[in-house]
Amino acid sequence: MTEPTIYELSAPGRIGVRFPHPDVPLADLPKNLIREELPLPELSELDVIRHFMHLSHLNYSIDGGFYPLGSCTMKYNPKINEETARLPGFAFTHPLQPEETVQGNLALMYELQEYLKEISGFGAVTLQPAAGAQGEFTGVMIIRAYHKSRGDVKRTKMLVPDSAHGTNPATSGMTGFEVVPIPSDARGNVDIEALKAACDDSVAGLMLTNPNTLGLFEEQVVEVNRIVHQAGGLVYGDGANLNALLGIARPGDLGLDIMHINLHKTFSTPHGGGGPGSGPVAVTSELQEFLPGPVVILLEEGSEEIPPLFGFHQPEQSIGRVKAFNGHFGMVVRAYTYISMHGADGLRKISEYAVLNANYLLARLRNTYKVTFDRTCMHEFVVEGVWNDAPDVHALDISKRLMDYNFHPPTNYFPLIVREALMIEPTETESKQTLDRFADVMLKIAEEAHAQPELLQGAPHITPVGRLDEVKAAKELVLCCWLPDEVRS
Amino acid sequence: MNIPTNLKYTKSDEWVKVDGNIVTIGVSDYAQSQLSDIVYFEFKVDPGDAVHKDQTVATLESVKAAADVNAPLSGNVVDINESLTEQFEAVNTDPYGAAWVLKIEISKPGELDGLMDAAGYEAYCQERSH
Amino acid sequence: MFIPHTDSEREEMLKTIGAPSIESLFEGVPVKHRFPQLNLPPALSEMEVAAQLQELSQINESTRDLVCFLGAGAYNHYIPAAVDAILRRGEFYTAYTPYQPEVSQGTLQAIFEFQSLVANLTGMDVSNASHYDGATATAEAAVLAYHHFRGKRTRFIVSPAVNPQYRQVMRTYMDGYENLQVIGDGEPGDPLGAFEALTRMLDANTAMVVVQYPDFFGRVQDLSDLAAKVHAAGAILTVVINPTALALFKSPGEMGADIAVGEGQPLGIPLSYGGPYLGIFAAKKDYVRKIAGRLIGETVDQQGKRGYVLTLTAREQHIRREKATSNICTNQGLIALAATAYMSLLGKHGLRQVAELCYHKAHFLAEQINRIPGFSVDLTQPFFHEFIVKCPAPVGEINEYLLDNGILGGYDLSQDYPSLQTHMLLAVTEMNTREEIDLLCEVLKEYAND
Numbered sequence A: 001m002t003e004p005t006i007y008e009l010s011a012p013g014r015i016g017v018r019f020p021h022p023d024v025p026l027a028d029l030p031k032n033l034i035r036e037e038l039p040l041p042e043l044s045e046l047d048v049i050r051h052f053m054h055l056s057h058l059n060y061s062i063d064g065g066f067y068p069l070g071s072c073t074m075k076y077n078p079k080i081n082e083e084t085a086r087l088p089g090f091a092f093t094h095p096l097q098p099e100e101t102v103q104g105n106l107a108l109m110y111e112l113q114e115y116l117k118e119i120s121g122f123g124a125v126t127l128q129p130a131a132g133a134q135g136e137f138t139g140v141m142i143i144r145a146y147h148k149s150r151g152d153v154k155r156t157k158m159l160v161p162d163s164a165h166g167t168n169p170a171t172s173g174m175t176g177f178e179v180v181p182i183p184s185d186a187r188g189n190v191d192i193e194a195l196k197a198a199c200d201d202s203v204a205g206l207m208l209t210n211p212n213t214l215g216l217f218e219e220q221v222v223e224v225n226r227i228v229h230q231a232g233g234l235v236y237g238d239g240a241n242l243n244a245l246l247g248i249a250r251p252g253d254l255g256l257d258i259m260h261i262n263l264h265k266t267f268s269t270p271h272g273g274g275g276p277g278s279g280p281v282a283v284t285s286e287l288q289e290f291l292p293g294p295v296v297i298l299l300e301e302g303s304e305e306i307p308p309l310f311g312f313h314q315p316e317q318s319i320g321r322v323k324a325f326n327g328h329f330g331m332v333v334r335a336y337t338y339i340s341m342h343g344a345d346g347l348r349k350i351s352e353y354a355v356l357n358a359n360y361l362l363a364r365l366r367n368t369y370k371v372t373f374d375r376t377c378m379h380e381f382v383v384e385g386v387w388n389d390a391p392d393v394h395a396l397d398i399s400k401r402l403m404d405y406n407f408h409p410p411t412n413y414f415p416l417i418v419r420e421a422l423m424i425e426p427t428e429t430e431s432k433q434t435l436d437r438f439a440d441v442m443l444k445i446a447e448e449a450h451a452q453p454e455l456l457q458g459a460p461h462i463t464p465v466g467r468l469d470e471v472k473a474a475k476e477l478v479l480c481c482w483l484p485d486e487v488r489s
Numbered sequence B: 001m002n003i004p005t006n007l008k009y010t011k012s013d014e015w016v017k018v019d020g021n022i023v024t025i026g027v028s029d030y031a032q033s034q035l036s037d038i039v040y041f042e043f044k045v046d047p048g049d050a051v052h053k054d055q056t057v058a059t060l061e062s063v064k065a066a067a068d069v070n071a072p073l074s075g076n077v078v079d080i081n082e083s084l085t086e087q088f089e090a091v092n093t094d095p096y097g098a099a100w101v102l103k104i105e106i107s108k109p110g111e112l113d114g115l116m117d118a119a120g121y122e123a124y125c126q127e128r129s130h
Numbered sequence C: 001m002f003i004p005h006t007d008s009e010r011e012e013m014l015k016t017i018g019a020p021s022i023e024s025l026f027e028g029v030p031v032k033h034r035f036p037q038l039n040l041p042p043a044l045s046e047m048e049v050a051a052q053l054q055e056l057s058q059i060n061e062s063t064r065d066l067v068c069f070l071g072a073g074a075y076n077h078y079i080p081a082a083v084d085a086i087l088r089r090g091e092f093y094t095a096y097t098p099y100q101p102e103v104s105q106g107t108l109q110a111i112f113e114f115q116s117l118v119a120n121l122t123g124m125d126v127s128n129a130s131h132y133d134g135a136t137a138t139a140e141a142a143v144l145a146y147h148h149f150r151g152k153r154t155r156f157i158v159s160p161a162v163n164p165q166y167r168q169v170m171r172t173y174m175d176g177y178e179n180l181q182v183i184g185d186g187e188p189g190d191p192l193g194a195f196e197a198l199t200r201m202l203d204a205n206t207a208m209v210v211v212q213y214p215d216f217f218g219r220v221q222d223l224s225d226l227a228a229k230v231h232a233a234g235a236i237l238t239v240v241i242n243p244t245a246l247a248l249f250k251s252p253g254e255m256g257a258d259i260a261v262g263e264g265q266p267l268g269i270p271l272s273y274g275g276p277y278l279g280i281f282a283a284k285k286d287y288v289r290k291i292a293g294r295l296i297g298e299t300v301d302q303q304g305k306r307g308y309v310l311t312l313t314a315r316e317q318h319i320r321r322e323k324a325t326s327n328i329c330t331n332q333g334l335i336a337l338a339a340t341a342y343m344s345l346l347g348k349h350g351l352r353q354v355a356e357l358c359y360h361k362a363h364f365l366a367e368q369i370n371r372i373p374g375f376s377v378d379l380t381q382p383f384f385h386e387f388i389v390k391c392p393a394p395v396g397e398i399n400e401y402l403l404d405n406g407i408l409g410g411y412d413l414s415q416d417y418p419s420l421q422t423h424m425l426l427a428v429t430e431m432n433t434r435e436e437i438d439l440l441c442e443v444l445k446e447y448a449n450d
Helices: A045-056 A079-085 A103-120 A132-149 A167-174 A192-198 A221-230 A239-244 A285-290 A329-340 A343-365 A395-404 A432-451 A453-457 A470-476 B029-035 B109-114 B118-129 C007-017 C046-059 C081-087 C105-122 C134-148 C164-174 C224-232 C285-290 C317-323 C333-370 C395-404 C434-449
Strands: A124-126 A157-161 A178-182 A203-209 A234-238 A258-260 A281-283 A295-300 A309-313 A381-384 A421-424 B014-019 B022-027 B038-043 B056-062 B066-070 B075-080 B102-106 C155-158 C181-183 C206-213 C236-241 C259-263 C279-283 C296-300 C306-310 C386-390 C423-427
Touching (some): A045 C105, A103 A124, A132 A167, A132 A203, A132 A234, A132 A239, A281 A285, A343 C007, A395 A453, A432 A453, C081 C333, C395 C423
Parallel strands (some): C155 C206, C206 C236
Antiparallel strands (some): A124 A281, A295 A309, B014 B022, B056 B066
């Protein structure tokens, strides 16, 4: 069954919401500027509710099932987060209100900055970046501004390990750096000799993902950071994998200079079908004046009788704004709620069980699926989705077949350094029963791949649509629908 | 796999047809088959631009991959095949004919020595297929 | 709570792994830095955290407690209850990016509909699946223009009447490129000047001109002449739009704009202290393959059944890597869904009704204020949502007086425009009742008489 589009459901004259009649005299409208056609649909409230209800049924979600998408940390999103973010005192504050009228917001933002500093081991935090990729952009711009402020203009290279996130090279490109890839060694760590060879006075910094995209802790991390610092560079940490490190190790203690943090991965704010994210950036105290402004500061300590006073501060050498207003405040409230419910011990437990779950699945799968870099993993691991004795089956086929068993597939074809990669991240919120069901299905699919490969190649069989024609989509580029009788020049 | 013997080839899979000091370049049959259906083609240079060896002169995209077309030789761009931005399918259907990419008036004829002949390119392709 | 393991399950799992304890899984972490004791407040139960957050939220005085006449890029509109009912569906908000289309058709079709509604509203051929907010969408338009001209055109002309924060963000983004010139909004210069001042700067090196419609001061001006002049110079015209205004006024597409960007917050998104909001990005079809960010396209499955996929993905960061023009991964998925639900509910008639209410109420307030001694409003030009009030005293002082009377006053323009001392930007929406408008006028009269 295909759900009609909102335009196909439209019926001329139907109204979904009625507004009050004007309670002021009408002003003249400037005729030459007034629009004649407004090609929007016309529906009743029930039409709209049913349409989106039907669409929602076509989605897989965390609330509906296991979502082991590597690098995305698809953990349960607690319902209380949705309540706190919608409290009227938060949801109906205007971003440009005078500071004295929003002390609750500022206190919450300040506290979250403090929590993130403590968790990550850094000296200062901005909550402004809208998502991980924008946090990364912010981090690299800070590296650029830092060297520039010292008159050190010859640093044009950014080192990016081949086990780093895919956004890292794009970010370097956007910020004018030349990307120098650094290979991995046989254990999946950054190749120290290659790093040393690449480090000279033209290096601005290193972009390090730790644990890396293989799900492995960078065993030489302290040494890696020392080598880059010795060459005069800074180390940027991709915090997308922070869910493995809460209370386990603080990236700041390990010698990193800058890191972004994904509130929508580690701190349980919902992924929303592709956003909004939120990507705060933490830096060492030495770099705090480069942060995008404004950041929230404590202006006056409180006392028994007087509450503390919070306000905004514009960092002196700021790289500038990366976003309008005060960041994704609604996400900040959710993350604050989540951290408040965990405390230090609760946070450590999150990472411990995320790592336990990943290692358990790895143990159950490793005899059937080849693990290129096989050692104790952190919160995720990567297996090969291909067998020499079943050459016509690919990782993508395994992923599609998983849908027939009501599981969301793992991340496919990333990282690029593993052949036919399947990147699996269970998160701490999944029970042993769920992991066992998933492992059993993965083993069954491996059997099917050898005995009945066509079953995988034709999968999925039970989803609302089958495999879609992506070439047709890209060539014909139908990106919009219009009112059926709409005639456009 | 079609590898015409009258052409020269590069390691980044461009073909080169030499005609005096004017060379015509395009994307090899091997490269188009690896990329599968092309869905986008864009030039990065205009006629009259000076280009150096290995400079990106165009990019093309399939559903799953993107690739650059690099200048195999230094010189000045004298002509580009504007029709490719609309009829990019030609890269798949006629890589050595309708899908020629651009013509360069070369300034460093010595660079020609660095190109492979058809036999060398065939060996290079086979090496990568294993 | 959120970790379901029992003690015996944990032990079984460790046995399968072959590890003696959970701690032993972390032996790769340097001993010196392993298991730091974090100094954080003790964990709260859900009941306690609900109470704590409730208390914190009540320290604020929100637009529910105060009468709001503040806009300047974020607007206090009514959000029908059905919008949040749709957003609350776990199938939408706990899904990820629709990388696996077979199990993501709900998100994909909803965003395809978002693209359709935005293209129709802006009069453009295509829209993407959204950017972070109006400011980053504006910056991404500049990045598109830079790449469209392959870096050969380096002049970007920006109207001073574009939202100051958008201009700041655009400069941050452009800072990554060498030798670009962003001009047009500097001092000295008249922030209220005509487009003439911008068109004089046009040259063969100009990549893009950016204006806002209605502009930051609420003024609505015909863009047709400007578009013709920008095109004569071979440059791109980007227009920062307000989506509510487009239900009433001619679309930028109709007036010749090449790219329309803007803040989608007025389309059913709560003020939420500045985010998450919604970056609108729509363009004429010539630019479709250069738009950064996600695009959803219609196609068919093997049985010929209609379906939707992420398309033109080869442009994106995970494939193009360092050659991608943007590193953007997320869109504002859930917020775009809210805007889609809002536009579907209000539809053609509702959105026009909201726009007309905003228009008439703003004009009524402007006329009333213009009659108060010491205050004046330029009533000769059409405006939408908001307008400039020239005040008899610094805006900060007046706003304090208003706040004492329970009113959230307008935006102080002197913070961004030195030549606009004592100028306030007041915003009016359908939420402002006649009583509120009368109250504001009364309090301003009292102030003038004091």
